[in-house]
Amino acid sequence: MRSFDSLYRTTVGFDRLFDMLDSGTRTDWPPYNIEKVGENDYRIAMAIAGFSPDEVELTQHGPELVVVGQKADDQSGRQLLHQGIAYRSFRQTFRLADHMKIKGATLENGLLAIDIVREIPEELKPRRISIGAGDAAVSKQISQDTERARKAA
Numbered sequence: 001m002r003s004f005d006s007l008y009r010t011t012v013g014f015d016r017l018f019d020m021l022d023s024g025t026r027t028d029w030p031p032y033n034i035e036k037v038g039e040n041d042y043r044i045a046m047a048i049a050g051f052s053p054d055e056v057e058l059t060q061h062g063p064e065l066v067v068v069g070q071k072a073d074d075q076s077g078r079q080l081l082h083q084g085i086a087y088r089s090f091r092q093t094f095r096l097a098d099h100m101k102i103k104g105a106t107l108e109n110g111l112l113a114i115d116i117v118r119e120i121p122e123e124l125k126p127r128r129i130s131i132g133a134g135d136a137a138v139s140k141q142i143s144q145d146t147e148r149a150r151k152a153a
Helices: 005-010 015-022 134-152
Strands: 032-036 041-047 056-061 064-069 090-095 100-108 111-118
Touching (some): 064 111
Antiparallel strands (some): 032 041, 041 111, 064 090, 100 111
């Protein structure tokens, strides 16, 4: 259902944005926390009690982290009188910001912990640029760069 019909008619090129708004519904299961544990370190903790590491799959497709839990069929033949523990399969998608990389994941005591780090490439980090004093400083810098290149070769 498109709830932004009047906006669709007056915008051009924003189809992807509106598709994200329409499909942006998230499930509440399994419950999860998103923590900032350092300046560039993050952790997603998901409560997936009853799942083994073999039943959980993590995949990163570009900016998306997909967590899928597929519970194996219980062939024990036991009869449950009350089932309050949800062992249902799940699929949760997280949208990651630019330069986010998955460092690792652990499953301990029913909590899946996914460690994420932001690794900004050197060429995108802020750098200080020195200001020269006129044409003499520029020509001096060029001659120094040429001299360094000759010595390196």
